Amino acid sequence: MPSSVSRSRHRVTASELVGPYTLLRLERGDLEPGAPGQFFMLEAPGRLLPRPFSLCLAPPGELAFLVDPIGPGTEALCRLRAGDEIGVLGPLGHGYRLDVERPLLVGGGIGIAPLPYLAEQLGGSPPAVLGFRNADYAEAAALLPSAEVVIDPVLVTELIEPRFDVMACGPEPMLQAVAALYPTAQLGWEAPMACGYGACYGCVVEIDGALERLCLEGPVLDAARVRARVEAVA
Amino acid sequence: MRILNASGCLDALAAPEVARQLEAFVTKTVTPLPREGSAPPRIAETAHGMLNAIGLANAGRERFLADHVPRLRELGIPLWVSVGGFCAADYAETCSLLSDIEAIELNLSCPNVDEAADSAAEIVSACRQATELPLYAKLSAAHPDVAAVARAVAAAGADGLSLINTLRATALDKQLRPVLARGSGGLSGPALKPVALHAISVCHQATGLPIVGMGGIETGRDALEFAVCGAHDVALGTALFADPGAPTRVRAELATACADAGVATPDDARDLAKSPETERKVPA
Numbered sequence: 001m002p003s004s005v006s007r008s009r010h011r012v013t014a015s016e017l018v019g020p021y022t023l024l025r026l027e028r029g030d031l032e033p034g035a036p037g038q039f040f041m042l043e044a045p046g047r048l049l050p051r052p053f054s055l056c057l058a059p060p061g062e063l064a065f066l067v068d069p070i071g072p073g074t075e076a077l078c079r080l081r082a083g084d085e086i087g088v089l090g091p092l093g094h095g096y097r098l099d100v101e102r103p104l105l106v107g108g109g110i111g112i113a114p115l116p117y118l119a120e121q122l123g124g125s126p127p128a129v130l131g132f133r134n135a136d137y138a139e140a141a142a143l144l145p146s147a148e149v150v151i152d153p154v155l156v157t158e159l160i161e162p163r164f165d166v167m168a169c170g171p172e173p174m175l176q177a178v179a180a181l182y183p184t185a186q187l188g189w190e191a192p193m194a195c196g197y198g199a200c201y202g203c204v205v206e207i208d209g210a211l212e213r214l215c216l217e218g219p220v221l222d223a224a225r226v227r228a229r230v231e232a233v234a
Numbered sequence: 235m236r237i238l239n240a241s242g243c244l245d246a247l248a249a250p251e252v253a254r255q256l257e258a259f260v261t262k263t264v265t266p267l268p269r270e271g272s273a274p275p276r277i278a279e280t281a282h283g284m285l286n287a288i289g290l291a292n293a294g295r296e297r298f299l300a301d302h303v304p305r306l307r308e309l310g311i312p313l314w315v316s317v318g319g320f321c322a323a324d325y326a327e328t329c330s331l332l333s334d335i336e337a338i339e340l341n342l343s344c345p346n347v348d349e350a351a352d353s354a355a356e357i358v359s360a361c362r363q364a365t366e367l368p369l370y371a372k373l374s375a376a377h378p379d380v381a382a383v384a385r386a387v388a389a390a391g392a393d394g395l396s397l398i399n400t401l402r403a404t405a406l407d408k409q410l411r412p413v414l415a416r417g418s419g420g421l422s423g424p425a426l427k428p429v430a431l432h433a434i435s436v437c438h439q440a441t442g443l444p445i446v447g448m449g450g451i452e453t454g455r456d457a458l459e460f461a462v463c464g465a466h467d468v469a470l471g472t473a474l475f476a477d478p479g480a481p482t483r484v485r486a487e488l489a490t491a492c493a494d495a496g497v498a499t500p501d502d503a504r505d506l507a508k509s510p511e512t513e514r515k516v517p518a
Contacts, residue, residue: 005249005478043476048423049279050476073279089478194277194284195475198248201262201288202277211270211291216248 005197007041007087012080013062019139021110022078023056025064026088033058034091035098036118037169037188037220040065041196043087044073050089051077052193054114054169054219056143063088066113066140092196096186096220098122100165104129105144106156106178106185108170109137114188116143118167127164131156131174157181179223188220235461235488235500237481240422240448240471241316241339241372242288247302250309252474255481259311260469261302263318263341264328268294278405278413283426283450284472285405287419290318295328303335312336316372322360330364338367339446342387343374343399355386362391370446372396375433381440394444395437396469398430423472424450431463438464438504452480454487461500 014025024042031040033055041050042065051073057064069078080086096118105115105128112130119126128147131154132138141149150156157177160166168178169188178185191214194200204211207218207225217225236257245262246253253259271291278285293302306313315332318341319325329338340361342354358371371387373380375398384395400420407413430449438445447465450472451457457468473480488500497503 005251007477007479041476047279048282048472048476049284087477192275192277194279194286194472195478197252197478198245199243199252199478200277200286200475201242201245201271201291202274202286204271204274204276204291211274 005089007043007089009085010063010088012082012084012086014082015078015080018066018143019137020068021137021140022067022069023064023143024067024077024080025059025062026086028058028061028063031063031088032091033063033117035095036121037095037114037186038091038093039196039215039219040088040090040092041193042077044076045080045084045086046076047073049073049194050087050196052092052190052196052215052219054095054188055091055117056113057116058120066110066143068110089196093215093219094217096167096188100167102164103127104160104164104166105147106160106166106168106170106174107131107144107147108156108168108174109133111168111170111174111188111190112140112144114169115147115167119144119146129156129159131170175226179226183223185223186220187223187226189214189218189226191219235457235465236467237457237485238314238446238467238469239474239481240469241341243471243474246309246311247305249478252478252481253309253311255479255485256311257467258314258336259306259309260314260339261298261306261316262292263290263316264292264295264298265290265318265320266295266324266328268292268297273415275413275415276419278419280403280405280421280423281425283421283423284475285403285414285419285421286400287414287416289416295331299331307334314339314370316341317361319357322357325357326360326364329361329367329369332365332367335367337370337394338365339370339372339396340392341372341399343372343376353386354383355390358387358390358392368393370394370396370444372399373433373437374399374401375429375449376401380433381436384437384441384443388441388443392443394446394466395441396446396448397433397437397465398426398449401426401429422450424452426450427456427459431459434460434465435463451484453491454484454489455491457484457488458491458495458500458503461503462506464504466501466504 427450
């Protein structure tokens, strides 16, 4: 948890298309970028509830978020233009541990969102494997120029070598497959979230065998902590 | 007018700086035994509202009393405990174990449990015999005659009312399946406000009991409307999710709204809706 839970308003500096996604850039103001994999709640204009996003990039003076327009909230965020203002709360939750020796970043679809900032915080261009459903979505790989890219039906797990410390984010089946192969992997999960700070009890996932709030325990979890869930599904 | 949180809409231990903005913190409902709660997905946004099916997830009475209450006391915020159960004896036993708190709220209306509880009046009566702490009965506006329920719980010994709880509701996803794993959940947010204002009006007229009004309050103006209809205090629920600074903001806005309405305090606004100067009254 941050020491202070308070929402602040931030101006949009730019909105850029990256394949089918939108990279939304906001003025940073007093916000800390936090650790890679932590998340921010962004006000979705015209909607009751904010939406959770991990930080994608942290250029000087800015925070940038990758948005996939999959519903009314994310579509409203993609319609924002430079000069518009939204409420922002964060950084929230727990991100990736950076004390790894041989990082390998693994991303699937919109799950690539936290990886550019993670790569930067790891100090350069760690090896990365990104998977997308088609070439259109794969345009987003430009955010991580050093990455190997695979397109469905090729799976990212086909390219992972065992000698790496895997740091992954992506759809649940991909995370389950990664967790089954690499019990030491760090996995970035997602869940519907109304608040992001433990108030709504809506974002539970099975962690250490019990339903726990992802916003407080995660969203980045050691694969071993979701082992029961993975084995139950397998 | 005090500003509280709606039960289950804030974890004071996870976000103490939000709880410290409140005049009292209301706990998530505690049941005799631990409950893991509903499977996810548990929440969904709807037009002007949201659904939740948390399923009264809680650590159970024993761990709540031994572990949570001492840590909540350390926060130094007046504490209300929300009590739930599946029969009058469940509620009464929990009430008998509580002490040194400001009030008990009896959750008589959670839409996310299948088990039928005893009648509201029966539960209040059992709890009244079990404790001398102030008892607030949290009622559902889904009852066809909520004023009659209010009169019954007043006669059974309730000291106040909490109005309203969420309303049972369903939303479908793109594939036309229920969004929530449970199939249905409780509707909250601004969509509920007109329902809450009516229920508060009729229960205030029926009983005169102190009322904690809740249901879609987002602004100070909303809180003033609740006062006009008979609420002594208000609670914020869904509004906290988008804005953890909502209690402080609403309190400031309420002062402005009172000034705009020409009343010194929200208490002075109460009964404005049925004062002789106004022609329109809320029918029972």
